[in-house]
Amino acid sequence: MSKEITSRAADYSQWYNDLVIKGGLADYSAVRGCMVIKPYGYALWENMRDQLDKRFKETGHVNAYFPLFVPKSLFEAEEKNAEGFAKECAVVTHYRLKSDPDHKGKLMVDPSAKLEEELVVRPTSEAIIWNTYKDWIQSYRDLPILINQWANVVRWEMRTRLFLRTAEFLWQEGHTAHATKEEALVETVKMLDVYAEFVEEYMALPVIKGVKTVSERFAGAEDTYCIEALMQDGKALQAGTSHFLGQNFAKAFNVQYLTKENKQEYVWATSWGVSTRLIGALIMAHSDDQGLMMPPKIAPLQVVIIPIYKGDESKVVIDAKATEIMLELKALGIRVKYDDNDNARPGWKFAEHELKGVPVRIALGLRDLENNVVELVRRDTKEKQTISMDGIAGFVKNLLDEIQQYIFQKALTYRNENIREVNNWDEFIQLLDEKGGFISAHWDGTEATEEKIKELTKATIRCIPLQNKQEVGECILTKQPSTQRVLFARAY
């Protein structure tokens, strides 16, 4: 990524949007702040979804589906949750349109079709799900409930940004109910680990696991755990959250169970989610000026084979060999495409697949056939090599692993170089302006100080890292005593 882009948010935004649009991932739709996810972008999401879903099932969860509409009375049951989301809810008030007598060919809302009770389009599903769980839970034998749903949600944000904050977005939300606090806490951390492992292993994006401060906590949660990632412009991005909900929703919806001892107890809850925002994270963490960079493990397309020919005769020969290589790669489970589209020239295809971030490109021409070799280029390092066709499938399979590692290591190095311990206020401000990144600093633990720092610098406490080292120090702003450092950053 070029210096001009990293240094200014506005340019970065343009660069980012270009990649999303030219790279074929998504567009804004005609609906305010909503996006159209194009086939290539959706294929990426499907790969991410499949991997996550597999992990959810391995950890004992099952999928289900709950309604899009939440009656307002249910929505307001958990007070803090309702308050937290109230300002960004789309609300259904009517159920019918009719012809507008004053404007021919136009429709109007039929005032006689006003709903008795408004329906909130879910910004999150705790309310509708806990209202359902109430009926499902009577005895300790009914617990735990470990359910996930893949769905869309709507949050009417003031400002939208493709993938990072769209009015409608796709996500998964897990909602679990447990007999004990301990079990719920274990679940919360377990799912955070599932997220962290997936994002690091598959998306090649290093994350910091931590706990949110009170002010950054999910509305209605007792504790919010999160994974925080660092983007190439030095801004942080919350990549996933796992909430310990305590008994807040159980009490709001009166969900009690009978213990073995025949006593009524409220159940304990968790919820956790990741969204299409992860695609935004992927773009901003790995892309360069040539375009996107897909980590092989989730790349919609891992290898593209491009024929180089003059005239139909040579094409027939090259087709045969390219198809052979493609089948060899497929046999090893590699996602490969033979791009024999005759309408585009090789140079155009090279650029196109670079833009889309395909990890490995193989070019094959008559010259190569004579020597029994292919030209192979990796997207991450741009390194070009000529390799033998014998055993090419095995070579490529290893190379894909290598690329996955390389992308992760590069991001990890960048991330680690951009976590800085800071002990005085001037340096704190200077670093935020000049370099960004995470700043590890002491904080007196009060909401007032956190708020003041946000006001002065736009930096927020991203998280208190798990297993944080305890150390005596003084608050970066107030110089009050502190027992540990926390991570500050400007964030998306």
Added chain:
RNA sequence: CGGGAUGUAGCGUAGCCCGGUUAUCGCGCCUGGUUUGGGACCAGGAGGUCGCAAGUUCGAAUCUUGCCAUCCCGACCA
């Protein structure tokens, strides 16, 4: 929702201040041909409710008002 900017073909744009023939240019698209080892070239062609609505005017892309959308800065937020 407050401040600023923008909206003209699929994309990027000129024209707007100072109203006046058929709305400019590039990319892309279509047809034919030549091409094909890093985003080809030549020739011909198609494509427009100038964001939407109302107003001023003989006449509106251009002036006025309202609305909508996008981007940036705030507030809000995954």
